[in-house]
Amino acid sequence: MSGHIAPVRSYVLIFALLMIFTAITVVVAFINLGPLNFPVAISIAIVKATLVILFFMHVKYSSQLTKMIIGSGLFFLLVMFSLTMTDYLSRGWQTYPVGAGKPVEASGIRPQGSGLSQGSGKP
C-alpha cells in the first residue's frame, strides 16, 4: 500500500491555519456586520472543514471516485437544505383570499400561534 506520506511540517502548517481561522471567527463574532455575520461565520467554517478534509483526511490525494462520492454526498446535503427552506420560507406568500370569499390575513414566515409576543423584535 503506497499512500501519500505528507511531511510533518505540512500537518503543523494546516493546524496553524485552522487556529488562525478559529481566532478570526471568534473576533468577527463580536463585530456587528449586520446581516453579514452569519454568512461570514459559515464561510470560515467551510474553509476550515475543507482544509481538514483535503489534508488531514488525505482527500487531496484520494482517487477521483472517492472525491466524486464525497462531492455528491455534500450536494445532496445542500438539496435537503435548499428544498426544505424554499418550502418553509414561501409558506407566508399565500395572501390571496381562500374559501367562501373570506379574506385571510397575510401571514409571516413564522408558524401561527407560536406564542411570540406581537411587535417585539424584528418584523
Place this chain on the structure above:
Amino acid sequence: MSDGIAAHAPLHEHAHHPALQHQFNTMEQQQETVTLGMWLFLITEIMFFGGLFMAYLLYRVWYPEAWAEGSVELDVVLGGLNTVVLIGSSLTMALAVRSAQVGAPRATVGWLGITMALGATFLVVKGFEYAHKFQAHHVPGPDFVFEGPHARQVQIFLSLYFAMTGLHALHMVIGIGLLSVIAWMAHRRRFTPEWYSPVEMSGLYWHFVDIVWIFLFPLLYLVDRAHHFV
C-alpha cells in the same frame, strides 16, 4: 497471519501480502475500496447530523432574537478552548496515521494516546458546561427557567444545543473507544507500512467528528452575538 504467504503459495502463482483479502487483486485496490466504504459511512453520518442542522437553520430563521439571547448564555471561552483542543487532537491523529505509514509503532501509540487524552479533555470541559446549564435551570423541560422576552423560543435553541452537542459528544466517546482498540493493535505491532487501514479509517472518523464541531462552535456559541449588544 505470519504463515499466510506459505499457506497461499500452492494456490497462487505469486506470493502476496498476508493482509490482502482474496477478493482484491492488489493492495492499492483494497486500500481504495476501504477508503471509499469509510467515506460512504461518513456520508450517512453527514446526513444524520444534517437533519439537526436543518432544524437549527429553520428555527434560526424563525426566531433570530431568541437565537441571539440563547447564544450569549453559552461560554465562548470554554467553547473556544474546546475548539482548540479538538483541532489539536485532529493534528495528533494525523500524525498517528503518518507514524503508521512510515512504520513507527511506538510513535503511533504515543500520538493515539495524546489524541485520546485531548478527546477526554474536550468531554470534561463539555461536562462542566452541561453542569452549569443544569445549575442555571437552562435545560429544556419542566424546570426550565429563562429571563428574557423570548424564553419559549430560547428553550428551542437550548434543545437543539443539547441535541447537537450531545450527539457530537456521543461520537467523541465512540471515537475514544475506537482509538483505544487501534492503539492496542499498534502496540501489538499489527500494522506495517504496507497495511495500516484501521489507523487511517479511525482517523477519518475522528476528523469527521472534528468537522462537526467546526460548524457547531460558530453556530451555537458565536451566532448573532454582535447583534445582541447593539
